Amino acid sequence: MGGKMSQRHRRVEAIPPVKQELRAHAHNERHRIHSALHLITEQVQHGVEPEDIDEPGANWKPLHHHDPIIAMQKSRSQRLRHWKTKSWKRRKALRRERALRDGYRVP
Template sequence: MLPRQERRAHAHSERHRIHVELQNVAQTVSSGIEPEDVHEPGSAWKPAHHHDAEVAKSKLAKRGRTKRHWKTKMWKRRTQLRMEKIEALQMTRENPGLAGY
């Protein structure tokens, strides 16, 4: 299995290749050649879809059970840090003499 970045790059190049093929067909038809005479790329040039129906069903079933972002430790920690920062700012506003400490 290729790393995610390489898979995305491969998929991008495939989409680009398909787009170029279709553009060439459209250009030859618009230049005056009859559509029946143009070689239209068939289904063989399309990239294969590697989707597994069972995997998709299991992912859909799991999606409802995933944690919400505000229930994760990271979210709670960041929220706590924000609250502490707000409290520190309020303390410095109330006691300007303590700002240097």
């Protein structure tokens, strides 16, 4: 019975999930833009005027960049992590300062 769960991702005929394909596509797009920007800097260093060069633009963006409604739905579904908020970080810093002032050992 335990073998089925441990072997569920090892099928050869399994198609990669859509999320992996999207990540690969986004990675290739970032690499293309980065390479194009590198070529532009080389051209500028060799005397070409920056005004004469066309900057590379993004030919492809993930779906949520095109559809703000989907982006809002995704952001609402994620829970707010209190330790990521500014107030929590400020509270932690104030408590540490107070402990140092009062002579306690702070880790």
